[in-house]
Every structure is written in structure tokens, then in C-alpha cells.
Amino acid sequence: MGDQSYGVDPATVDFIAKEIKDAVSMGVEVAIVIGGGNIFRGVEASVKGIERASADYMGMLATVINALALQNYLEKYGIPTRVQSAIEMKELAEPYIRRKAIRHLEKGRAVIFAAGTGNPYFTTDTAASLRAMEINADVILKATKVDGVYSSDPVKDPKARKYDTVTYIDVLKKGLSIMDSTAISLCMDNNLPIVVFNLRGKGNIRKIIEGKKVGTLVVKDHGTRVKSKDH
Ligand code: GTP
Numbered sequence: 001m002g003d004q005s006y007g008v009d010p011a012t013v014d015f016i017a018k019e020i021k022d023a024v025s026m027g028v029e030v031a032i033v034i035g036g037g038n039i040f041r042g043v044e045a046s047v048k049g050i051e052r053a054s055a056d057y058m059g060m061l062a063t064v065i066n067a068l069a070l071q072n073y074l075e076k077y078g079i080p081t082r083v084q085s086a087i088e089m090k091e092l093a094e095p096y097i098r099r100k101a102i103r104h105l106e107k108g109r110a111v112i113f114a115a116g117t118g119n120p121y122f123t124t125d126t127a128a129s130l131r132a133m134e135i136n137a138d139v140i141l142k143a144t145k146v147d148g149v150y151s152s153d154p155v156k157d158p159k160a161r162k163y164d165t166v167t168y169i170d171v172l173k174k175g176l177s178i179m180d181s182t183a184i185s186l187c188m189d190n191n192l193p194i195v196v197f198n199l200r201g202k203g204n205i206r207k208i209i210e211g212k213k214v215g216t217l218v219v220k221d222h223g224t225r226v227k228s229k230d231h
Contacts, residue, residue: 087118
């Protein structure tokens with residue numbers, strides 16, 4: 001959405017595509033789970049009277065629009081990209097097939113997972129955690145507008161402190177709202193590290209891959225480091 005109040009901002013998609021291109025060019029396998037809040041927010045709509053399940057399905061459709069926009073920009077930059085949708089709409093995207101997604105990644109293609117998990121009541125973050133587990137990812141990079149996890153809201157509280165590392169259990173106990181509790185629990189149960197970082201910072205994805213300290217690392221114990229199988 002960028003600085004717009006609604007929709008797809010071409011300059012922002014272009015920026016994100018370049019950031020991802022950078023990562024793919026490093027030889028890293030990249031899968032992307034994309035939200036739809038710039039077009040439709042299921043939870044907000046359900047508060048305003050649309051039945052929650054319907055509102056969530058509408059949100060899932062919004063993620064497909066974003067996926068197609070990002071695919072377009074990635075391919076413009078020479079990154080072969082496949083979109084897989086959790087809700088079948090085969091005229092415009094492949095259906096989600098786990099083994100096929102893994103194969104695409106092995107071939108150096110970026111894979112965008114659209115339509116969440118395909119189920120209402122599950123957020124984009126939960127979809128990201130689930131897909132990460134399914135493709136045996138090393139890490140989830142949770143792209144946000146802030147540069148990490150804070151002890152409280154840094155906009156409202158001048159004493160807010162940024163964590164370099166935080167444990168899953170602290171995120172849950174302290175209600176640090178970086179991802180919903182279903183998503184965090186899934187990562188915790190499967191020991192999948194999360195790096196919360198500011199997507200707007202140029203080069204952040206590359207820096208994280210290079211092992212530089214960017215954002216906040218969410219892990220089981222303080223002191224745990226992200227282990228990479230391939231790099
Ligand atoms: P390989 O089998 O590794 O060569 O992968 P590929 O994705 O290049 O081959 P495939 O023949 O499966 O797909 C060719 C193109 O069609 C790719 O851009 C796919 O994303 C797309 N495609 C494959 N299956 C579907 C589908 O069910 N629906 C839509 N809309 N596109 C599809």
C-alpha cells in the first residue's frame with residue numbers, strides 16, 4: 001500500500017521485488033506469504049457486520065491480488081516466480097501442492113503462497129508458519145513497518161526498549177503483538193526461528209541472510225542462533 005490509504009502502490013511493490021531479488025540472487029530459496037490488508041481486512045470487516053468466515057475469505061482473495069502483483073514485478077526483474085493458491089483458482093494460479101512448491105524452490109524460483117491457509121479464522125502469519133514448516137524453512141522473516149520487537153509500543157511509550165532476541169514464550173506471555181498466538185505457537189512447537197524486521201529498510205533482507213543483526217530474533221532460548229543448512 002505504501003503511503004496510499006488503499007490498494008497496490010507500484011513503487012512499493014517494485015521496492016519489495018528488488019529486495020527479494022537480492023535474496024534470490026544470493027542463492028537463497030525464498031518463499032513468500034503475502035497478506036491482503038491493503039485491500040481488505042477480514043477482522044475489521046467482521047466487526048462491522050460481515051460474518052467472520054465470509055470476511056476472512058474476502059481477505060484471502062485480496063492476498064491473491066497482491067501475489068499476482070508481486071509475481072509480475074519479480075518476473076520483471078528476471079526472477080522466475082510461481083504463485084500457489086490455497087484456494088483453487090487454476091485459471092490464474094497453481095493450486096498449493098507442497099512437493100511442487102519445494103521443487104520450484106530447488107530450481108531457484110521464488111514461490112508466493114496466496115490465499116492464506118485456505119481456511120477462515122487463520123491469519124496470514126499462521127499461513128506463513130504453516131508453509132514454513134511444510135517446506136522445511138530455516139527461518140521466517142516477518143516483514144513489518146517497525147524495526148523489531150519492543151517491550152511496549154515505541155510510539156506511545158518513550159521507555160520502550162527494542163529486544164535483540166526474545167523467546168516465543170515471552171512473546172506469548174507479555175502479549176508482544178508481532179504475530180498472533182497461533183502463529184507463534186506453531187513456530188515454538190517446531191522450533192522455527194523468526195526474525196521480525198522493517199521491510200522498508202533497504203537491504204534488510206540481504207543483511208539478515210548475511211547473519212547481520214537486524215530486527216529481533218524470536219527463538220526458544222536466548223543465545224540460540226539461526227542455523228542454516230545450505231549457507
Ligand atoms: P517444471 O515442471 O519444473 O518445469 O515447472 P514449471 O512451473 O515451469 O512447469 P509447469 O508446466 O508446471 O508450469 C508452466 C507454467 O504454468 C508456470 O508458469 C506455472 O506457474 C503455470 N501453471 C502450472 N500449473 C498451473 C495451474 O494449475 N494454474 C495456472 N494458472 N498456472 C499453472
